Amino acid sequence: MRLLLLSNSTNAGEQYLEYPKKYIADFLQKSNVTEVVFIPFAAVTFSYDEYESKVQERFAEFNVTVKSIHKAADPLQAINNAQAIVTGGGNTFHLLKNLQDLNLVEAIRDKVLNGTPYVGWSAGSNIAAPTICTTNDMPIVQPQSFNALNLIPFQINPHYLDAHPEHHAGETREQRLLEYIEANKNMYVTGLREGCMFLVENKSISLVGSRTLRLFKYGQEIKELEATDDFGFLLK
Numbered sequence: 001m002r003l004l005l006l007s008n009s010t011n012a013g014e015q016y017l018e019y020p021k022k023y024i025a026d027f028l029q030k031s032n033v034t035e036v037v038f039i040p041f042a043a044v045t046f047s048y049d050e051y052e053s054k055v056q057e058r059f060a061e062f063n064v065t066v067k068s069i070h071k072a073a074d075p076l077q078a079i080n081n082a083q084a085i086v087t088g089g090g091n092t093f094h095l096l097k098n099l100q101d102l103n104l105v106e107a108i109r110d111k112v113l114n115g116t117p118y119v120g121w122s123a124g125s126n127i128a129a130p131t132i133c134t135t136n137d138m139p140i141v142q143p144q145s146f147n148a149l150n151l152i153p154f155q156i157n158p159h160y161l162d163a164h165p166e167h168h169a170g171e172t173r174e175q176r177l178l179e180y181i182e183a184n185k186n187m188y189v190t191g192l193r194e195g196c197m198f199l200v201e202n203k204s205i206s207l208v209g210s211r212t213l214r215l216f217k218y219g220q221e222i223k224e225l226e227a228t229d230d231f232g233f234l235l236k
Contacts, residue, residue, distance in 0.1 A: 001113055002118065002202075003112070003118050003200035004118070004199055005124075005125040005152075005192075005197055006158075007158040007160070007196050007197060008089070009122060021058055021062070023197065023199075024062075024119055033064060034063065034065065037083075038088065039086065039099070040068050040088055042087070042123040044140065052071075075102050076102075076104065079104060080107065082116055084116060085118050085119070087120040087121075088122075089122025091123060091137045092126045092132045092137045093135070093140055095123045096127055099127070100144045109150060112151055122158045129150070133184070134157045134180055136157070152234070153235065154190060154234045159193075162174070182218065186218075188215065190234070191214030191216065193213065194211075197209060207225065207226070207231060212225060
């Protein structure tokens with residue numbers, strides 16, 4: 001299994017997919033991928049055509065063709081024939097509902113577990129986890145369940161922030177994730193800060209990026225882990 005799970009697509013002040021393009025290119029080229037099936041269903045306020053075009057513009061820089069699944073006559077066949085699967089960010093609930101409605105969740109899971117490379121950012125990384133319960137998004141639609149691709153045995157919280165804005169009386173991101181582990185005591189949650197990503201190669205996992213990762217687990221102190229740390233425990 002090969003996964004590249006990005007916290008975000010774009011760092012502040014940069015062009016779309018600028019910071020991760022080298023990592024995506026290297027990841028896909030390692031498997032000799034020349035064409036990807038793109039899943040745009042997290043888009044809500046702009047069209048799937050626009051999303052496909054936006055991703056294609058960047059992927060063209062490393063000679064990879066992007067074909068969005070929303071144009072496929074047979075979405076299931078498109079997944080089964082995919083050289084690689086790429087899922088963009090946006091609203092996680094909207095993404096998962098569309099995948100469930102098209103009966104694609106198990107097909108994607110089986111395809112990736114059998115070696116097809118998978119790239120996701122933001123919502124596309126969220127759905128690699130067992131559930132989407134640690135997304136930051138608003139439930140603007142109701143999926144059949146919160147169960148996602150379950151490619152990894154831990155949860156991701158992309159775009160993780162430590163900040164608590166002045167005069168803001170609501171819960172911080174940390175408090176929300178503490179609520180999650182209180183209700184899900186056996187689950188690890190990774191606070192994946194922007195500019196960082198997980199690289200999973202078969203049974204190994206590493207953190208890529210210059211920022212630390214926040215690790216949450218019930219009954220344990222919150223930890224800050226660096227790219228040089230061993231993350232193998234997350235896959236057990």
